[in-house]
Amino acid sequence: MGGDPGEAISLLEGLETTRSIHRFLPDPVPDADLARILWAATRAPSGSNSQPFRFVVLRDGPRAREARALLGASFRAAWAAKAGGEGWHRGSGADPRSRKARSARAMQHFVDHFEEIPVVVLACMLRRHPAHAYEGASIYPACQNLLLAARALGYGSTITLWHAGCEAALRRLLDIPEDVFLAATLPLGRPAGRHGPLRRRPVRDLVFDDAWDSPASWISDPPGARLSGDGVAIPDSQRR
Amino acid sequence: MGGDPGEAISLLEGLETTRSIHRFLPDPVPDADLARILWAATRAPSGSNSQPFRFVVLRDGPRAREARALLGASFRAAWAAKAGGEGWHRGSGADPRSRKARSARAMQHFVDHFEEIPVVVLACMLRRHPAHAYEGASIYPACQNLLLAARALGYGSTITLWHAGCEAALRRLLDIPEDVFLAATLPLGRPAGRHGPLRRRPVRDLVFDDAWDSPASWISDPPGARLSGDGVAIPDSQRR
Numbered sequence: 001m002g003g004d005p006g007e008a009i010s011l012l013e014g015l016e017t018t019r020s021i022h023r024f025l026p027d028p029v030p031d032a033d034l035a036r037i038l039w040a041a042t043r044a045p046s047g048s049n050s051q052p053f054r055f056v057v058l059r060d061g062p063r064a065r066e067a068r069a070l071l072g073a074s075f076r077a078a079w080a081a082k083a084g085g086e087g088w089h090r091g092s093g094a095d096p097r098s099r100k101a102r103s104a105r106a107m108q109h110f111v112d113h114f115e116e117i118p119v120v121v122l123a124c125m126l127r128r129h130p131a132h133a134y135e136g137a138s139i140y141p142a143c144q145n146l147l148l149a150a151r152a153l154g155y156g157s158t159i160t161l162w163h164a165g166c167e168a169a170l171r172r173l174l175d176i177p178e179d180v181f182l183a184a185t186l187p188l189g190r191p192a193g194r195h196g197p198l199r200r201r202p203v204r205d206l207v208f209d210d211a212w213d214s215p216a217s218w219i220s221d222p223p224g225a226r227l228s229g230d231g232v233a234i235p236d237s238q239r240r
Numbered sequence: 241m242g243g244d245p246g247e248a249i250s251l252l253e254g255l256e257t258t259r260s261i262h263r264f265l266p267d268p269v270p271d272a273d274l275a276r277i278l279w280a281a282t283r284a285p286s287g288s289n290s291q292p293f294r295f296v297v298l299r300d301g302p303r304a305r306e307a308r309a310l311l312g313a314s315f316r317a318a319w320a321a322k323a324g325g326e327g328w329h330r331g332s333g334a335d336p337r338s339r340k341a342r343s344a345r346a347m348q349h350f351v352d353h354f355e356e357i358p359v360v361v362l363a364c365m366l367r368r369h370p371a372h373a374y375e376g377a378s379i380y381p382a383c384q385n386l387l388l389a390a391r392a393l394g395y396g397s398t399i400t401l402w403h404a405g406c407e408a409a410l411r412r413l414l415d416i417p418e419d420v421f422l423a424a425t426l427p428l429g430r431p432a433g434r435h436g437p438l439r440r441r442p443v444r445d446l447v448f449d450d451a452w453d454s455p456a457s458w459i460s461d462p463p464g465a466r467l468s469g470d471g472v473a474i475p476d477s478q479r480r
Contacts, residue, residue: 014251015280015385020289031458038459040255042446044384045399049260049468051441056449059411061450124452134401136376137383137424141399144284144381145255148388152251159381161374171472174451183379198283200289206282208294211414212303212364216407218271219278228289 009152018148019198021156022110024117024189028059033153034119035195037188040149044142047134052126053142056174059119067122067173074165079111119188121146122163122174125181139183146186146230156191159184199228249392258388259438262350263398264357264429268299271392274359277428280389284382287374292366293382296414299359307362307413311425312354314405320349359428361386362403362414365421379423386426396431399424439468 009017038055046052057062058064087224093100123146125139145161150157163170163185176182200206202221209216221227249257278286278295286292298304323329323344333340363386365379383399391395403410403425410416440446449456461467 002381007252008252010248011251011254012248012276012280014254015389015392016283018283035459036252038447038456039443039462040252042440042443043256043258045387046259047401049439051446051468054446054452056448056450056452057449057456064450131373133371133421134376134404134423136374136380137399137401140376140380141384141387143377144384146284147285147381148251149255152255159377161287161377164374169388176452180452181373183374199289200282202281203279206291206294208296210296210298211303212294212296212416212420216278216297219275222279228291 002056014148014151018151019195019197020147020155020158021191021195022106022158022187023192024113024156024187025192026116026118027190029155029177029188029190033155034188036153037146037149037155038121040152041142041146044145046138046142050128050138052128053139054109054124054126054180055068055142055146056122056176057119058122063173064120068115068120069161070166070169070173071120072111075111075114075162078162079107083107097211098206114187117187117189121157121186121188122170122176123159123184123186124176125183127179127181131181135181136183139181143184143186146188152186154190155188156195157186157188159186161185197226199226201228249393254388254391256436258391259396260387261431261435262346262398263432264353264396264427265432266356266358267430268358269395269428269430273395274428276393277386277389277395278361280392281382281386284385286378286382288358290368290378292368293379294364294366294420295382295386296362296364296416297359298362303413304360307410308355308360310406310409310413311360311403312351313400313458314356315351315400315459317405319347323347334335340367354464357429361426361428362410362416362422363414363424363426365423367419367421368414371421375421376423379421383424383426386428395428396435397426397428399426401425401475409463421479439466441468 006160058067088100088104092098093104095101123139123143147157161184163182167182203219207216207219208214294300298307328340328344332338333344363379363383387397401424403422407422443459444455447456447459448454
């Protein structure tokens with residue numbers, strides 16, 4: 001990550017280097033830093049500036065601890081199902097030195113130590129309309145702002161969806177109303193260890209000009225860009 | 241906006257000051273700037289780093305011009321329906337000096353001059369699964385990165401959804417496959433005129449601690465923060 005949090009990262013550099021973090025130090029996050037991160041998150045745009053986003057911060061309060069335990073169990077079950085279903089321990093994953101196996105170990109570490117992550121933020125959204133395809137436009141930009149603000153202050157986070165397995169229990173415990181969409185679970189803390197560069201597909205796979213699949217001759221990956229292959233897609237922070 | 245685009249804005253300042261822009265100069269966007277903005281957009285996270293986001297850039301190509309005309313008509317119809325349905329010209333909106341009336345005029349200007357905006361980006365997403373509530377987590381963070389990268393280089397954008405009114409025609413014209421989700425339309429150009437600060441609800445309305453609706457004593461709006469009221473929600477860039 002950015003090293004000294006007092007050293008300001010430029011906006012463009014932040015956008016181009018912020019990656020999902022899954023390994024955290026247990027160090028607590030001071031209130032002032034947490035407040036600044038959530039302030040920045042809530043500056044995100046939303047449909048008609050309606051600001052339906054609500055963030056529930058889970059730290060050491062009595063309900064927070066119980067919620068984090070529910071989430072930890074749910075995350076472990078979700079990863080076990082994903083690893084089995086997608087064959088993360090088969091094929092190249094059977095070789096412990098392979099990137100796939102390293103990634104699987106990092107994910108296992110993430111879920112096994114979930115409760116030790118100092119802060120977990122539930123990103124929620126008031127649903128004023130019946131669920132529709134575009135509704136994420138009013139909550140996920142705020143989640144991305146949270147990830148970027150974390151990066152600016154020397155922290156890391158990731159957008160996860162594995163609260164799905166304990167959603168009903170979580171709603172009861174935290175009094176989350178039925179018409180609130182639980183859009184994401186965002187663990188937050190200081191990143192542990194070193195994290196390499198982002199890997200993405202060649203940018204010409206992702207950007208078209210004038211029509212679908214029509215090449216954009218004016219864009220190319222800069223020298224040194226790290227490209228991801230076509231194999232099993234691997235979360236950034238498990239690539240080392 | 242940030243003034244001289246050569247003057248680097250810090251990541252945190254960018255997050256805290258980037259607003260939706262609806263008034264643009266017609267100046268073309270140089271290829272190098274456009275490439276940098278789209279590069280930054282495609283660095284966003286996505287589920288399992290699967291990168292389902294695809295950006296179709298519409299400028300002056302033959303299909304792009306036709307697509308922009310389709311979009312312009314769709315945006316004008318959508319704004320007319322919204323303004324009528326939500327009563328933007330009634331109540332305080334009947335007073336031409338009111339914020340509501342000024343906002344309505346700005347939106348009318350936006351849709352009336354849509355085709356003059358130098359670049360329009362369609363943010364698309366490959367749907368590998370049936371549509372589901374969380375899918376926006378893999379496209380809207382990239383849209384937010386696009387807005388922020390635009391800001392870093394002295395441009396502006398906004399996440400709009402008003403392509404919905406011409407989606408079928410747009411798909412035919414641009415060869416966009418059926419299994420691709422058209423998640424947003426992002427106009428892009430140099431902002432016209434001055435744009436004031438972001439306005440948001442009091443941050444304690446948006447952030448809870450330990451449970452839903454439980455106050456977060458450790459966060460508060462900094463001095464000088466501009467708060468939005470509870471009335472008609474108004475897009476940022478119409479607040480002047």
